[in-house]
Amino acid sequence: MSTHVFDQAIALTPDGDHRFRGATSPAYANMVGPFGGITAATVLNAVMQHPSLLGEPLSLTINYCAAVADGAFTVTALPMRTNRSTQHWTVAVTQPGADGSEDAVVTATVVTAVRRDTWGLDDETMPEVQKPDQVQPVPMPEFSAWLKRYEMRPIEGSVPPVWDGGGTHSRTRLWLRDAEPRQLDLAGITGYADAFFPRVWLRRARFVPAGTVSMTVYFHAGGAELARCPVGTWVLGQARAQAFRNGFFDQTAQLWSENGRILVTTHQIVYYKE
Amino acid sequence: MSTHVFDQAIALTPDGDHRFRGATSPAYANMVGPFGGITAATVLNAVMQHPSLLGEPLSLTINYCAAVADGAFTVTALPMRTNRSTQHWTVAVTQPGADGSEDAVVTATVVTAVRRDTWGLDDETMPEVQKPDQVQPVPMPEFSAWLKRYEMRPIEGSVPPVWDGGGTHSRTRLWLRDAEPRQLDLAGITGYADAFFPRVWLRRARFVPAGTVSMTVYFHAGGAELARCPVGTWVLGQARAQAFRNGFFDQTAQLWSENGRILVTTHQIVYYKE
Numbered sequence: 001m002s003t004h005v006f007d008q009a010i011a012l013t014p015d016g017d018h019r020f021r022g023a024t025s026p027a028y029a030n031m032v033g034p035f036g037g038i039t040a041a042t043v044l045n046a047v048m049q050h051p052s053l054l055g056e057p058l059s060l061t062i063n064y065c066a067a068v069a070d071g072a073f074t075v076t077a078l079p080m081r082t083n084r085s086t087q088h089w090t091v092a093v094t095q096p097g098a099d100g101s102e103d104a105v106v107t108a109t110v111v112t113a114v115r116r117d118t119w120g121l122d123d124e125t126m127p128e129v130q131k132p133d134q135v136q137p138v139p140m141p142e143f144s145a146w147l148k149r150y151e152m153r154p155i156e157g158s159v160p161p162v163w164d165g166g167g168t169h170s171r172t173r174l175w176l177r178d179a180e181p182r183q184l185d186l187a188g189i190t191g192y193a194d195a196f197f198p199r200v201w202l203r204r205a206r207f208v209p210a211g212t213v214s215m216t217v218y219f220h221a222g223g224a225e226l227a228r229c230p231v232g233t234w235v236l237g238q239a240r241a242q243a244f245r246n247g248f249f250d251q252t253a254q255l256w257s258e259n260g261r262i263l264v265t266t267h268q269i270v271y272y273k274e
Numbered sequence: 275m276s277t278h279v280f281d282q283a284i285a286l287t288p289d290g291d292h293r294f295r296g297a298t299s300p301a302y303a304n305m306v307g308p309f310g311g312i313t314a315a316t317v318l319n320a321v322m323q324h325p326s327l328l329g330e331p332l333s334l335t336i337n338y339c340a341a342v343a344d345g346a347f348t349v350t351a352l353p354m355r356t357n358r359s360t361q362h363w364t365v366a367v368t369q370p371g372a373d374g375s376e377d378a379v380v381t382a383t384v385v386t387a388v389r390r391d392t393w394g395l396d397d398e399t400m401p402e403v404q405k406p407d408q409v410q411p412v413p414m415p416e417f418s419a420w421l422k423r424y425e426m427r428p429i430e431g432s433v434p435p436v437w438d439g440g441g442t443h444s445r446t447r448l449w450l451r452d453a454e455p456r457q458l459d460l461a462g463i464t465g466y467a468d469a470f471f472p473r474v475w476l477r478r479a480r481f482v483p484a485g486t487v488s489m490t491v492y493f494h495a496g497g498a499e500l501a502r503c504p505v506g507t508w509v510l511g512q513a514r515a516q517a518f519r520n521g522f523f524d525q526t527a528q529l530w531s532e533n534g535r536i537l538v539t540t541h542q543i544v545y546y547k548e
Contacts, residue, residue, distance in 0.1 A: 058522060059488045059543045061335040063383050065355035065362040080366070080378040081339035086487065086545075088339040090364065090381055092354070104354040107364055109337050109381050111488055111543070115520040118548050123444050123477065124516035170397050203397065213360065214333045214385055216490045218524045218543045220517040242398035242528065243494040243536045246389035248332060250492045250539050252526060254516065262517045265524050267541050269333045269385070269492045271360075274392050 004182050005149065006191065009034075010042045012049060012075060020046050020075045024068060028146040033067040035146035036212050037194030039106060041187040043091050046075040047110045048186070054087040055114040056223050057186050061216045062108040069095055074102065077110075085114040115222045124265070126256040129155050132175040132234045150195055151179045153234075159197055160205040167205035170241040172196055176255075181232040184257075186223055192235055192255055193217045193266040199241035199251050200272045209273040213248070221263040234258045247272060278456050279423065280465065283308075284316045286323060286349060294320050294349045298342060302420040307341035309420035310486050311468030315461040317365050317382045320349040322460070328361040329388040330497050331460050335490045336382040343369055348376065351384075359388040389496045398539070400530040403429050406449040406508045424469055425453045427508075433471055434479040441479035444515040446470055450529075455506040458531075460497055466509055466529055467491045467540040473515035473525050474546045483547040487522070495537040508532045521546060 002008075009025035028038040040062045047053060074094050081088040093106035135153040142148070157172035176192055198210035239253035248269055255264040276282075283299035302312040314336045321327060348368050355362040367380035409427040416422070431446035450466055472484035513527035522543055529538040 059337075061383060061488070061490060063333075063362050063385055066357065080381050083340065088337050088378065088381055090366075092364075104362070107354050107362055107383050109335060109383055109488075111337055113487075113522065118519075118521045118546065119478070120517075120519040121477075122517050122519075123514065203395075204393070213387075214335070214383075214490075216335060216488075216541060218522075218541070220519050220522075220524070222520065240397065242539045243394075243396050245392075245394040245396075245494050246496065247392045248387065248492075248494075250494070252539070252541075265516045265526070265541075267490060267492070267526075267539075272392065 005180060006178060006182055006188065009038050010045045010187055012042065012046055015074065018076055018078050020049065021072060022075060023072045024070050026145060028149060030144045030146055033069070035144070035194070036064060036215065037191035038146065039068060039093065040194060040215060041190040043075065043093065043106065043108045044110065044187050044190050046077040046091060047089050047112065050077050050079065052079050053112060054082055055085065055112045057110060057219050058113040059111045059216065059218050060108065060190065061214065062106060063214045064212055065107060066105045068093065068105045073105070087112045122262045124254055124262060126236060126260040127173065127238065129173055129236065135175060149179055151177050157202050160202060163205055163207050165204060165206050167203045170199040170203040171238065172202060173236065173238045175234045176237050177232065177234050183231050184226040184229045184233060186219060186226065189226065189255060189264050190217055192237065193253065193264055196237065196239040196251065196253060198270060198272065199239065200244060200249055203241060203244065210270055212268050212270050215266065215268045217264055217266045219264060221261065229257055235263065279454060280452065280456055280462065283312050284319045284461055286316065286320055289348065292350055292352050294323065295346065296349060297346045298344050300419060302423060304418045304420055307343070309418070309468070310338060310489065311465035312420065313342060313367065313380060314468060314489060315464040317349065317367065317380065318384065318461050318464050320351040320365060321363050321384045321386060324351050324353065326353045327386060328356055329359065329386045331384060331493050332387040333385045333490065333492050334382065334464065335488065336380060337488045338486055339381060340379045342367065342379045347379070361386045396536045398528055398536060400510060400534040401447065401512065403447055403510065409449060423453055425451050431476050434476060437479055437481050439478060439480050441477045444473040444477040445512065446476060447510065447512045449508045450511050451506065451508050457505050458500040458503045458507060460493060460500065463500065463529060463538050464491055466511065467527065467538055470511065470513040470525065470527060472544055472546065473513065474518060474523055477515060477518065484544055486542050486544050489540065489542045491538055491540045493538060495535065503531055509537065
């Protein structure tokens with residue numbers, strides 16, 4: 001097994017048909033429970049380790065039902081339907097509840113597919129931005145252990161330096177990579193997909209409690225393409241909101257490889273307190 | 275019960291704990307199986323009719339596992355986790371398989387939530403376009419019964435008049451409403467979310483077999499807001515792709531009310547043949 005802290009955090013042990021055991025990693029702790037991106041990567045990992053897997057991940061939707069408690073959890077990954085070239089998975093992460101029952105803390109669906117050679121193009125091309133070495137590293141706020149696992153160089157829309165209510169837009173662009181160099185792969189970019197801070201902070205320049213309720217990731221790059229990226233490569237991330245209303249906002253985001261190929265498009269619906 | 279053809283198509287009969295019976299409607303038939311939007315609205319309807327419902331739909335992800343056969347189906351809607359203000363649902367649509375078992379033809383997750391008064395704004399504002407009465411109705415291709423259920427006035431990016439391989443972009447803007455006037459509601463706009471023809475047709479000006487694999491809908495408007503829209507109102511839809519690769523493309527789309535409020539943001543990952 002890889003000794004990279006990310007691989008240790010998403011590691012699972014088979015525990016009977018369709019079941020895997022895992023545990024939260026202090027290295028990816030968030031303010032309450034683990035970083036959502038590490039939980040999403042763990043869900044993906046369960047599907048990718050399943051002996052019945054067909055193809056590789058095409059889409060993932062993860063719903064954060066409750067804070068994952070520190071410690072052990074069970075991931076159940078059920079192949080609900082297998083077709084010639086696609087496969088549909090329903091996944092749950094459970095932990096023991098107060099009365100000894102297994103309570104769902106995460107629900108998810110994953111579609112895996114066999115990738116084929118076809119016509120293709122990127123319609124959302126990478127924005128023209130400064131190269132990573134032209135961007136000053138900005139010290140990240142150190143609320144949470146997981147932030148130390150990533151290196152981020154914000155180009156636009158970084159965490160507001162002052163909470164003065166003066167926000168004017170919700171768009172962040174940043175270069176992103178693992179702080180400890182790691183080969184890009186499907187689990188890794190799933191973590192990247194959740195690495196943006198809450199859009200409401202930027203839009204309002206105001207600190208408001210917020211947390212992701214549901215995230216969807218579409219994988220445009222397959223494992224073979226990601227494996228061709230050099231270790232330590234940067235990924236360009238762009239995220240913005242479309243609407244804030246009644247305690248929930250959405251986020252729409254893209255990740256591109258350093259050489260300008262779109263890797264992932266991803267969306268979230270996020271709770272905010274006020 | 276409403277006698278509107280849409281309400282008849284999504285109608286469900288309770289059939290024991292968490293189970294509902296329904297049947298496909300010839301009025302919403304697509305080339306193979308029903309229009310995906312009517313299936314999504316039916317899934318939403320199961321959750322909305324469930325006696326344990328908390329709040330109303332905030333997000334829906336539906337995975338189209340297999341063509342829904344004409345005839346009867348069962349919808350199972352399980353409340354997996356109920357919190358103070360959010361509730362997480364796992365849903366499946368099943369039909370009898372070849373060996374008498376119940377096979378999943380659709381899997382889905384739904385999050386419902388209690389909406390609260392908070393600060394809010396639309397960051398993706400409605401584009402400036404011609405009013406519906408300034409746009410010529412364009413006769414829709416009549417592949418499928420379901421297209422007759424909607425009135426569409428394309429402003430930009432309509433189905434290519436000639437398949438000459440000359441496509442240059444993937445963006446459609448159109449005014450959309452039910453052909454038989456109907457009050458906007460959450461089930462109705464779920465159908466609208468899937469009303470865009472495949473982006474690959476527009477981008478390539480080439481007919482290529484295509485079908486939605488997974489769709490996510492984020493509801494920014496609640497039922498009360500939709501109920502205030504007049505019957506027969508138009509909705510502005512905008513859809514575009516971000517990437518086409520290896521047999522799958524994504525679609526990112528928005529729906530606005532006629533008076534410019536964002537109602538829905540929605541995303542799909544779609545199979546295309548070549």
